[in-house]
Amino acid sequence: MAEESGNGRGYLAERGWRSWAYTMDHKRIGVMYLYTTIAFFLIGGVFALLLRLELLSPQARYFSDHAYNVFFTLHGAMMIFLFIIPAIPSGLGNFLIPLHIGARDVAFPRINLASYWVFVAGFLVVIASLVSPMDTGWTFYTPYSAKTGAAVATLSFGIFLIGMSSILTGLNFIVTIHKLRAPGMTWHRLPLFIWGMYATSIIQVVATPVVGVTFLLLAMERLLGVGFFDPAKGGDPVLFQHFFWFYSHPVVYVMILPAMGIISEVIPVFSRKPIFGYKAIAYSSLAIAFLGFLVWGHHMFTSGMSPAANAFFSFLTFFVAVPTAVKVFNWIATLYKGSITFESPMLYALTFIFLFAVGGLTGPFLGALATNVQLHDTYFVVAHFHYTMMGGTVMGFFAGLHYWFPKMTGKMLNEKVARIAWALIFVGFNVTFFTMFIVGVRGMPRRYAEYLPKFHVENVISTIGSVILAVGIAVMVLNFIRGLRKGPPAPGNPWRALSLEWQTPSPPDTGNFHEIPVVTDWPYSFGKAKGPAA
Amino acid sequence: MNAPPAGHGDPRVAFEAAKLGLWTFLATEVLLFGALFTAYTVFRVKYPAMFQSEHLKLNRVLGTLNTLVLITSSLAVVLGVDAIRKGKARLLERYFGATVFLGAVFLCVKYIEWTEEFRHGLYPGTNIFFSLYFMMTGLHGIHVILGMGVLAYVVVLSRRGRFSAGYHTPVEVAGLYWHFVDLVWIYLLPLLYLIG
Numbered sequence: 001m002a003e004e005s006g007n008g009r010g011y012l013a014e015r016g017w018r019s020w021a022y023t024m025d026h027k028r029i030g031v032m033y034l035y036t037t038i039a040f041f042l043i044g045g046v047f048a049l050l051l052r053l054e055l056l057s058p059q060a061r062y063f064s065d066h067a068y069n070v071f072f073t074l075h076g077a078m079m080i081f082l083f084i085i086p087a088i089p090s091g092l093g094n095f096l097i098p099l100h101i102g103a104r105d106v107a108f109p110r111i112n113l114a115s116y117w118v119f120v121a122g123f124l125v126v127i128a129s130l131v132s133p134m135d136t137g138w139t140f141y142t143p144y145s146a147k148t149g150a151a152v153a154t155l156s157f158g159i160f161l162i163g164m165s166s167i168l169t170g171l172n173f174i175v176t177i178h179k180l181r182a183p184g185m186t187w188h189r190l191p192l193f194i195w196g197m198y199a200t201s202i203i204q205v206v207a208t209p210v211v212g213v214t215f216l217l218l219a220m221e222r223l224l225g226v227g228f229f230d231p232a233k234g235g236d237p238v239l240f241q242h243f244f245w246f247y248s249h250p251v252v253y254v255m256i257l258p259a260m261g262i263i264s265e266v267i268p269v270f271s272r273k274p275i276f277g278y279k280a281i282a283y284s285s286l287a288i289a290f291l292g293f294l295v296w297g298h299h300m301f302t303s304g305m306s307p308a309a310n311a312f313f314s315f316l317t318f319f320v321a322v323p324t325a326v327k328v329f330n331w332i333a334t335l336y337k338g339s340i341t342f343e344s345p346m347l348y349a350l351t352f353i354f355l356f357a358v359g360g361l362t363g364p365f366l367g368a369l370a371t372n373v374q375l376h377d378t379y380f381v382v383a384h385f386h387y388t389m390m391g392g393t394v395m396g397f398f399a400g401l402h403y404w405f406p407k408m409t410g411k412m413l414n415e416k417v418a419r420i421a422w423a424l425i426f427v428g429f430n431v432t433f434f435t436m437f438i439v440g441v442r443g444m445p446r447r448y449a450e451y452l453p454k455f456h457v458e459n460v461i462s463t464i465g466s467v468i469l470a471v472g473i474a475v476m477v478l479n480f481i482r483g484l485r486k487g488p489p490a491p492g493n494p495w496r497a498l499s500l501e502w503q504t505p506s507p508p509d510t511g512n513f514h515e516i517p518v519v520t521d522w523p524y525s526f527g528k529a530k531g532p533a534a
Numbered sequence: 535m536n537a538p539p540a541g542h543g544d545p546r547v548a549f550e551a552a553k554l555g556l557w558t559f560l561a562t563e564v565l566l567f568g569a570l571f572t573a574y575t576v577f578r579v580k581y582p583a584m585f586q587s588e589h590l591k592l593n594r595v596l597g598t599l600n601t602l603v604l605i606t607s608s609l610a611v612v613l614g615v616d617a618i619r620k621g622k623a624r625l626l627e628r629y630f631g632a633t634v635f636l637g638a639v640f641l642c643v644k645y646i647e648w649t650e651e652f653r654h655g656l657y658p659g660t661n662i663f664f665s666l667y668f669m670m671t672g673l674h675g676i677h678v679i680l681g682m683g684v685l686a687y688v689v690v691l692s693r694r695g696r697f698s699a700g701y702h703t704p705v706e707v708a709g710l711y712w713h714f715v716d717l718v719w720i721y722l723l724p725l726l727y728l729i730g
Contacts, residue, residue, distance in 0.1 A: 107555065167562050171558045171559055175554045175555045178554055179547055180547070180551070205558055207565070209562045209563070209568075210569045213566055216673075217669065220658070224665075226669060227659055227665055228573055228577075228662070228665060234580075234581065234662050236580075239573065
């Protein structure tokens with residue numbers, strides 16, 4: 001396919017707020033999601049810095065205990081529901097899925113726009129709940145969440161709306177991937193990002209309604225006193241935890257699978273080698289999505305489940321490691337003897353592999369029953385999920401942002417500044433969170449404004465790390481802004497990649513392709529190797 | 535802003551996409567009710583005696599009547615879809631209109647039931663059984679209202695001459711949704727009214 005040269009502003013040509021608010025162009029909707037979610041990422045980050053500020057001293061010095069509870073609740077709830085769940089699927093996914101499969105748009109453009117505005121309605125309701133901010137932690141466990149004076153019902157409704165938006169997006173993507181692939185775009189020629197997004201969408205569609213009902217019931221508990229989760233009325237607080245984790249465990253794969261998809265795109269391009277083990281990576285996404293539904297109980301080993309259930313969930317949890325490791329080994333095999341270059345997307349992709357390996361390998365410690373009881377609700381858990389979620393998903397997201405920035409904006413980033421930002425983020429992240437493993441193993445519990453003086457040094461180190469991390473992210477964001485304003489125009493295919501989006505101008509036109517492409521090969525034929533026949 | 539033509543402008547692809555979309559949506563609906571059915575199972579195993587004694591307070595006659603109403607409404611939907619497949623738009627409008635009417639009858643009967651229960655001091659929160667009863671029938675009732683809205687909208691579109699034997703995707707999709715709403719009730723009736 002001939003590369004078309006970019007001229008003008010493509011899908012960005014139309015101006016004015018109406019051209020955005022009413023748009024049905026999947027690229028614009030994706031961009032709106034990206035702006036919104038990145039804004040919440042930055043706000044959630046400020047809350048994290050406030051937490052680290054308080055933890056500079058063993059006694060509660062700057063904020064009251066209640067304020068501290070509110071800060072970690074808002075940090076968690078915003079990062080999870082308003083940033084990390086929608087950012088890659090609804091942001092990058094919206095932008096890329098039709099481009100990747102050779103379609104002009106998603107299957108239901110109107111529903112796509114509706115999903116964005118439902119999301120906006122959702123976060124407005126969440127913001128409204130700040131009149132009496134949540135102090136329950138992002139997990140909203142009963143019975144406390146049924147009793148606290150915070151605006152739980154309002155927040156529940158907001159998250160219900162955000163869940164609806166997530167379902168609509170997932171539904172749209174499933175149908176799009178099934179029905180709108182370009183001629184010749186067989187399942188085994190799909191970019192691996194699409195496989196990741198497909199598995200993600202299934203989880204969104206199947207798991208989200210359960211948490212939707214759970215939050216409705218929590219609201220009803222407070223408004224009508226229905227008593228499902230209230231032991232005084234014969235209800236069962238552990239049932240809430242089952243419902244909550246039946247969604248919230250699979251949803252960690254909503255967060256990580258699209259990021260893994262991004263890594264599978266970036267690694268071969270910057271190694272100039274065909275992806276190793278295409279089918280293994282593709283089907284391991286589905287395997288992770290499937291297994292992800294069977295392991296929710298491992299969040300509840302100390303909640304009073306039966307020993308048999310504990311053993312069962314622990315056993316199944318170890319299985320998730322298999323498809324995850326399959327991916328990591330295949331990425332490393334792809335790197336082997338490749339002509340690797342270290343542009344910023346690749347730096348973040350390699351960071352993903354490194355940090356996610358640390359996060360992944362600390363998982364089995366928590367999945368095993370005996371160590372779990374010791375480590376439960378310590379900073380070890382905090383470190384573990386930040387290594388997977390921030391070291392994994394967020395690094396994957398950053399890799400994707402740097403990789404597709406030229407395509408989305410038509411501008412190139414300043415590569416030197418991008419690398420400086422990466423170095424700061426890499427160092428800051430590890431200094432912040434590795435120390436948490438250490439204090440966690442030594443028994444420091446999470447979610448308290450105060451701690452024993454013996455953990456003081458580590459906490460000061462961690463806070464210093466968080467400042468380095470924040471500076472790195474600030475440099476990255478400023479680089480984005482500068483790139484948007486003053487970046488040199490991007491060519492259609494600056495990374496010499498082979499997937500379809502790079503065969504369009506930067507930025508692409510509204511209908512994506514002048515003519516729907518006919519696909520004859522997979523997008524990983526770097527060097528001489530050819531992909532599977534069909 | 536106009537959306538690009540659905541399904542690459544190929545109506546057959548657009549039809550298949552709409553159908554797959556609705557089946558996917560129904561999967562989310564199954565899970566939505568699934569959580570409540572799970573709660574029902576958990577509490578019924580825990581308190582069999584309470585479920586046995588409390589369910590006798592429900593009005594079985596009205597419950598059965600409502601079942602007949604909904605099954606008849608589903609039949610009307612089938613006949614309506616069949617009518618438009620043969621290109622008879624007026625007939626479709628009449629059948630779907632009947633379905634909307636029967637949906638309203640269902641809600642009226644439900645209203646009578648709920649007021650009767652309130653009069654006897656049975657509220658959500660009275661006990662776990664009645665909490666489940668009100669949550670499940672309430673959520674189902676919301677779906678009936680939404681379904682009536684969708685079917686009424688289809689009738690409006692049909693009056694504007696949108697549908698023919700060749701194109702009637704929204705009719706099929708709306709019909710499918712109504713069958714789902716009907717089906718949920720078919721499960722609710724024995725679980726709530728006919729225990730023991």
